[in-house]
Amino acid sequence: MSLKRPIQPMPDDIATRLEADGLRPAYDARPPYQRNDYLGWIAQAKRPKTRQKRIDQMCDELRGGRLYMKMVWRKDA
Template identity: 60%
Template sequence: MTGLKRALNAMSDETRAALTEHGLMAGYEARPDYQRNDYLGWIARAKRPDTRQKRLDQMLDELRRGGIYMNMAWRG
């Protein structure tokens, strides 16, 4: 990621595996740097495993559907 002035969030193995398994890595990589970084940080900050999974599932769903970012309309 480039162009971001805030701390970069690392992608967990779990997130990488889910993106790959669902065939969504290209869609993820097509998103702007800030969105990719926000998704990773948001998922990682979840304290409970079920919350982390819920957030991961939301990201996957938004990538699959396109045009949505954090439950808001987004034009990419």
């Protein structure tokens, strides 16, 4: 499966946060488009506070396992 959007690099601080929170396996289990969309969405934030809020949302959604960008998501679907 190829992505339609440009591939987003993983910033060091996000990689560190995923590892520290034990969320890297949950992140890696998501489809490539979701991982790429999360990183692109975070990168578009203009203010540090907005960027942090988006990182927190991504981590909360990964932790819960049922949401993607505030939409219901099921791994099996």
